[in-house]
Amino acid sequence: MIAPDFLGFGRSDKPVDDAVYTFHFHRNFLKAFLDRMDLRDICLVCQDWGGLLGLTLPMDYPDQFTRLIVMNTGIGVGMDPGPGFLAWRDYVASNPEFNVGDLMKRATPILNEAEVAAYQAPFPDPRYMGGVRRFPALVPIDPSMEGVDTGMAAVKFWSEDWTGDSFMAIGMQDPVLGPPAMRALHKLIRNCPEPMEIADGGHFVQEWGEPIARAACEKFGLL
Structure with a gap:
């Protein structure tokens, strides 16, 4: 099995300029x-x-x-895609330093604390979160995107x-x-x-x- 991390995630490089991240x-x-x-x-x-x-x-x-x-x-x-996605996109835009581990724990209650910590580990501070912040805004939901x-x-x-x-x-x-x-x-x-x-x-x-x-x-x- 080969599982590449997207740039900005996991163990891949994480450019700090949010504008770098595009579709x-x-x-x-x-x-x-x-x-x-x-x-x-x-x-x-x-x-x-x-x-x-x-x-x-x-x-x-x-x-x-x-x-x-x-x-x-x-x-x-x-x-x-509907109001659920738009609410998530707007939440990220308004809370650019959200905690990834906490998000995963809320969305996936079966995770244990070690697994939650592993999801958070690639993002020790907000500088590393450009890829995470940008993804919701990149979803092609308008014909011009x-x-x-x-x-x-x-x-x-x-x-x-x-x-x-x-x-x-x-x-x-x-x-x-x-x-x-x-x-x-x-x-x-x-x-x-x-x-x-x-x-x-x-x-x-x-x-x-x-x-x-x-x-x-x-x-x-x-x-």
């Missing part, structure tokens, strides 16, 4: 990563921004991606050209990218089977990763 700044980083690694037979596993960006990659590398595991995410095509054309092209790819295997899991308690958003995405992914529903899963449904991974591997014939 294509992140996407071009991922493309450079794929080019450098020269991976084949890729199973894309994505959630939240992992999907907003990751779901735009296979169309540029159609011979390298063969499977998809997708959870609580979407593709940015210039549409208003950067990334919309890329998202539209990705929708065409997944609905018309995708020939790989797919598996979808939905955290049913997600107030923004929960069942309605995921059912809409499900309709766009060619030959995507009926989703797995995680009844108590929230937005960060990857924290229920073990049963999801087992179910996906069974679906793919790997177990």
